[in-house]
Amino acid sequence: MTDIATPQVAEPVDKMTIAKPRKASRRMRPSGGAVVMTLYLLFLMLPIYWLFNMSLKTNAEILGAFSLWPRDLTFANYARILNDPSWYMGYVNTLIYVVLNTTISLAVALPAAYAFSRYSFIGDKHLFFWLLTNRMAPPAVFALPFFQFYSSVGLFDTHIAVALAHCLFNVPLAVWILEGFMRGVPKEIDETAYIDGYSFPAFFIKIFTPLIASGIGVAAFFCFMFSWVELLLSRTLTSVDAKPIAATMTRTVGAAGVDWGVLAAAGMLTIVPGALVIYFVRNYIAKGFALGRV
C-alpha cells in the first residue's frame, strides 16, 4: 500500500495534452434524439416555410406552376401591405391593445397574486378558483354580451375595449403565474424588510418586484401571447378605428377571388412580433412555461 501523497507539481503538462481527453458521459438519453428533433422541427417549420414561400410569389405563379421555392421572386406583396395605411394600421392597432392589456393585467394581478401567495383570508381558495374560471370561459360565450356592453358604454371600436375584454382570460392567468413565482420567495424576506422599516409599497417596489422579475417577465410574455393571438373578441369589438391586423386579413378575399400572395405576406408579418418576443426571452422560455411551478 502506498500511502504517499504526490506533492510534486502536476507533472509533465505536455503529456497531459497528448493523452486525448475522454468524453465525459452525460445523462442517459436515447441516441435517436437528434433524429426525433429534426423531424419534429421540420414538421413545425414546413407550413411556415410554405407561407413564406407563397408570400414571395406572384399570384400568377402561386396558381400556375407548383414550385418549392419562388422562381419569380417578388416583394410586391410586402410592399403593398407596408404602403397601405388600412393594412399597416392593423398592426399598430393590434400592438396598442396588446400593450394596453399587458400593462393592465400585470398592474392588477401583482397585488392580488401577492395576497394569494402570502395571506389566508375568508374565501381565498374559492376566490382563486373563481378567478381561474374566467380563464376557462369560452370567448364565444362572451362575444355577444361584450359587444352589447361596450357599445352601450360607448367604448365600441376602441383599443381600450379590446384590452379590457382580453383581461377576461389574461388577468386570471397573470395572477396564477405570479402567485407561483411569489410562493418561491421565502416569507422571511418580507418580514426582514418590515423589520428594517420598509413600508408595504416601498418593500413591494424596491425589494419584492426585483425578486420576481423573471415571473413578471413570464406573465407579461403570456399576456402578450394570448392577447396577440386572440381574434374572436378583438374582431367582434372593433370595426374600423381599432381593427386588428388579423381581422384585416379577411379583406384579401375580393371579387376576383383570394389574393393569396398578399394574404401570405400579411400572415408572415403577423409572425414577426411573436418571433421577436421569443428571441428576447429565449433563455427563460423553459422556466417560463412551467409557470414557476417546478
Add this chain to the structure above:
Amino acid sequence: MNKTVNQKAWFLILPVLILVAFSAVIPLMTVVNYSVQDTFGNNQFFWAGLDWFKDMLESDRMWNALGRQLMFSGIILAIEVPLGIFVALNMPQKGFWSSFCLVVMSLPLLIPWNVVGTIWQIFGRVDIGLLGYTLDALGIDYNYTQDSFDAWATVIVMDVWHWTSLVALLAFAGLRSIPDAYYQAAKIDQASRWAVFRYIELPKMAGVLMIAILLRFMDSFMIYTEPFVLTGGGPGNATTFLSIDLVKMALGQFDLGPAAAFSLMYFLTILAISWVFYTVMTTLDKRDGK
C-alpha cells in the same frame, strides 16, 4: 406553506375584483338574462323561464356539437400529451441547440389563431398547398373541404402542430428540474431506460403535465378561430365544434335566448371538468409539500 391570516388582504385583491366584475360578471349577467327571456324584437322581452334550457337540452344540434367537441378534445389530448413528452425527452439539454429548439418550438404558439387557420388552409389545398399537393401526387384522395374525415384529420394535425410544443415545453421544464443525482443513482441501481422514465422522470413531471393537460383541455374545448378559418365548421357540420355553433347561433342567426342558454351550459361543462383537474392538481401540489 403556512400563510398569515390577514383579512386586509382583500384590499389587494380589490383591483382584480373590480376589473373582472367589469369584464366578466356584468356580461355574464346579460347572458343569464337572455337565457330566461324571449323577444319578438323591438327590445321587448318577456319571461321564458327555463324553456330555452329545456329546448337546448332536447336539441340534437347541441348534443352533436358536444359529442364532436369531446371527441376532438379527447383525440388531441391523446396525441399531444404523449407526443409532447416524447419530444421533451429528446430535446438537447443545454447549449445552442437547446435554445434553438426552444425558439422554433415556441413559434407556432405566437401566431395569431386565424393565421394558423390560414396557414393550414393554404398548406392543405390540393392546388397550391404543399401537403395537399403531395398527398394528391401520391395518389391519395384528399380534400379537406369536401370529405369529413379529411377535414377532421386536417383540424387535428393543425392543432397538434399548433399546441404540442406547449406540452413539450412544460414537460421539458419539468425534466430540467430533476437533479443529476437521480440519473446517477438510477445508473448505479442499473435501472432501465423505461424505469428511469417511469420512476424518475414521470413523477417529477406530474405537476407540470397537469398544467399542460388543464390548459390544453380548456383551450381545445373553446377552440373557435382555427377550425373556423380552415373549414368554416364544414363540410356540413362535421367540424362544427361548440364555439363555432354558438357563434353561428348568437351572431349569425341572432337567436339570443337559445344561444344564451347554450352559453351557460357550455361554460358550466368546462367549469365542471376543469374543477376536477384543478382539484387533482392542488392535491398533488399539497402531497409534494409545495
Add this chain to the structure above:
Amino acid sequence: MAKITLEHLAHSYLPNPKAPDDFALKELNHDWSDGEAYALLGSSGCGKSTLLNIISGLLIPSQGRVLFDGHDVTTAPTAKRNIAQVFQFPVVYDTMTVRQNLAFPLKNRGMDVAEIKRRVQKVGAMIDMEAQLDHKARGLTADAKQKISLGRGMVREDVNALLFDEPLTVIDPHMKWELRTQLKKLHHDFGHTMIYVTHDQTEALTFADKVVVMYDGRVVQIGTPQELFERPGHTFVGYFIGSPGMNLFDAEINGTSARIGGAVVELGAHYAATGKTQVGVRPEFIRIASEGDGIPAKVQRIEDVGRHQVVRLDAAGTSVSAVIAEGQTIPADADRIRFVTEGINVYADDWRVTARKDAA
C-alpha cells in the same frame, strides 16, 4: 469488496487542458485498501466530488487508469463497477414504497424474489425502518430518505465500495450524529470499503480510519486523524484541520533554529529548507509567558469555548491562537509566546519538511 487503485489519474472539464490550473483533479496515484473507511476531506471546489465520480464511473477521467482489484475499469459504465453511492441530497423513487425502493437495485439485476425479500427485510432492520417498509417514500423526512438511499447501497451485499458524497448535508444535527454512528457500525459489521466525501472535519475525523485531504485539485495528505493533527503535511491541512487551525509564522530557517521576526526559536532538529519557509505550530503547543525568551506578542482577547479557552494574540502583525485549559489564567503582563518543541513543523513552499536528526 475490492482494492481500488488509481494510476496517474487526472481530470479536466476542459476539452484541451494545457496549464496545471486547467485540471480539476491533478495527477494522483493511490491505493484504497480493501475494507477500510476513508474520508475525502476538503473545502468545496477542491476536486473531491470529481474524484468520487471518477471512482463511481459517472465521470471518465481525461487521463490515467482506475483499477478494481487489478482490473481496469476506467471506461466501464457505473453499472458494471458494482459500487453503491449515496448523494448529497436524498435520491429516492417517490412513487415507490420504501420496500420497493430497497428492492429496486436487486430487481433490476434480476435477482430471485425470495432472496430480494430476505435482503430487503434485513436492510430494513439495519437502517431501522422496518416499521415504515410499506409507506410511500414521498412523504418521508429528509433523513429517512437518506437512510433509504443508504439502504439501496447496502442491499447489494457484494458491492465493491460504498461511496458517500456529503450524505449528511441536509440532515438535522442530532440525526447526523446518529446516522454517522450507524454508518460506522455498518462498516464495522460488514467491512465494506467506504469512501466518504465531506467538507466537515469532525465528520471526517470521527468516521474514517484514514483521511485524504484535498486542496486545489490535489491530494495533500493521507493519514490517520492523529497524523493529520500532529504532522500536517501541508499548510492547508494545518489550517483546515483543528479548531482553531495551526499558527503559521514566516521564518528564516538556519539548520536547527529559525528566525521569526526578531526572535530566534530552537527547532530541536536540523531542517534543510529553501523557498518560502514557514514554521507551523498548533495552538495546543503555544505557551504564553511574561519572561524569558520568546516571540513578542500582545494578548487581544480570550474566548471561552467550553472545554478550553482560546487566546487570540498579535505577534508583530501575525495573528496567533493559543489554547489553554479551562480555568487557567494568563499573567496580566504576558507579552511573549514560546513553542513546545515537539509541536513544531517546518514548511517550505507550503509542504512539510522532514527533520534530519542525524545531520544535526
